Amino acid sequence: MLAFHSDAHALALPPGHRFPQSKYRLLREHFEREPGLLRMQAAPAASDAELALVHEQDYVDRVQQGRLSAAEQREIGFPWSPTMALRSRHSVGASIAAARAALAEGVAANMAGGTHHAYAHKGSGYCVFNDVAVAARLMQLEWHRRHGAAAPGLRVLVIDLDVHQGNGTAAIFRDDPTVFTFSMHGAKNFPFRKEASSLDVELPDGCGDDEYLAALDQALATIWARLGAEPPGLAFYLAGADPHEADRLGRLKLSNAGLLARDERVLAQLHQRGIPVALSMAGGYGHDLTTTVAVQVNTLNAASRWWQRWQQGDGRMQA
Incomplete structure (x- = not known):
């Protein structure tokens, strides 16, 4: 299975910053040691034209040129640096590449991404550009061509199972009937002002495996019922590790087994x-990052097994 990484472009973060950027390197290094079915490639950078399918050009220019205000940088959570802008472009490029590969092979992955708090006109919550939104718009354009x-x-179809609501994605596609957005997230977690997705499922603090999986089963049944007449030709799955019981920011209580059952x-x-x-791997903020990486290793290994079934002819490829 093709998987695209972008961890070569490090953020210039102050000591003690709680964004766990090293998890992306640790994830890549794990699969360098134990590749299994994964074929890793460095992600390309998204172009201005690709970003402009979703983001306002003035915002893209200000990110690129370092003209974000102090307030904008605080809302994103990162200080501006040239590598911050470059990393953000490559993260979007990874989801674009993964989407193209998925359409060709059934399953593919961005080993980072899931920057679902980014709006068309601004970034937020460690998200500069919205990788899934840009990739979705570009795949629709390429399909049309x-x-x-x-x-x-x-x-x-966007299936967002990060513990935080995909507010930016919901806002971007609010009036677009060709994109169905589903977010299942902590009711009391960030963002505290939610947007309306096509389907939102809110979970209480302390939610464990059984309650979570029952809610997911019901939500998926609702999605298929609502999309029955017009099924999607491509899905994006934000497989956040932050519902895990050991996550610093998640407030839910899923086990490794529960998260793997979710992915399956x-x-x-x-x-x-x-x-x-x-x-996309989306969020994960474990007290011990090896715990977060282990969850995401399980996700990518599960995806690789399903990719293998597509290659065996047990699945319908998109033309």
């Missing part, structure tokens, strides 16, 4: 319906 205006367009449910149901999927 390939199949022509007379053919049905590419419908997209999502991947199995997409496979059963012949819907290609591009994964």
